[in-house]
Amino acid sequence: MDESEQGEARLGGAVRRRRRSLDLTLAQVALRTGLSAPFLSQVENARARPSMRSLQRIADGLETTAVDLLAAADAVDRPVDLVRSSDDDAGLARDAGTRSLVRGRRQLHALEFTGEHAADREFLHPNDELLHVVDGTVEVEADGRVHLLRRGDTLYLAGGVRHRWRSTAPDTRLLVVAVSDHVTA
Template sequence: MGMPELGRTIRARRHKIKKTLVQIAEETGLTAGFLSQLERNQTSASISSLVVIAKALNIAVSDLVEQPAQALPDTYQGQRKPYSVINGQVRYERLSTVFPGSQIHSVKFTMPMGYKSETVSHEGDEMVFVLSGKVEYAVGMERYVLNVGDSLHFDANIPHSVEVLLHQNQQAELIWMGTTKLFEEFVQISTSKSRKSSSGGHQVFKGGTEFFNVDVKAVGV
């Protein structure tokens, strides 16, 4: 979904449910100024911001950004489909699936040098691990400069943002994990006493001491 369509979608939905920018700002933790710019297609938004905006508008995240399905529990380098919210400024690769009772959502994201996100806060917690580049996370009043191999785990209820620092002309690649619900579809998982071979649209994998049977057809919640 391109930004013009995204901005129109947010504004049209907000008008339909008769909420002001100030009300949406209060519910999302984003500023009214940022939301106004987003509606007028003058800025971009992170997926985390779209999650809280969708919640305030009482719509699905998929109404604001198209994300690839991930029915299987495993993903492989070079086979994941990259996607972005706006013009490829931040590129995402989905790492996690969703099943009933699952809590963790995860993406790999790549940010260009000099990128700075908006400040956002939401329920849950987040953890990031730096694969390449150098970033600075602002979490409340604290600042954390992270290099390759560094990580950060924090309460996402605290306002936070990330900036890619100038470092050897490098972009930044991070693994993000959190309890924020980025993805909405799920796959059905049931335990099996014996190992089965893959067939009929099912993929079997071992988890701990049990085998799980995963239906690769995603079912919308």
């Protein structure tokens, strides 16, 4: 089994553990996510690789975040961990221009979003989050205001602030850094 397949198996196991911890059936998760029970079963058994969008839907249905599922999939904590630009995200392809920049169960998580992304999802995190525009432009709706961020701009959001964002240029690169819900020892 190569490293990508091992990552898929770990991600499937993380999804299964979370589902079982909530005492949910595959059918119940399917209703919560809009994804089919057979697809969810394939994800859990490492026979299907979810897109980042599907993983976010699964995480929402399991009352967690995609970042925490990815962290649970790569539970091996290394004191120093280099993530190369060519690395696969715990078995996830870089679909929809999303890449995890931190592996394992950490206090801090970072994602890089590239290309166009729609504001079709609202976020509400209990912990703080930082958005930094590396290239392009991003429109962020937060706390009843719309903020247009350009290259080099950074927006800090305290925990509990409802927000959504969308890229407004095809060449956009956005770095999102968040404090995790869990703390490692």
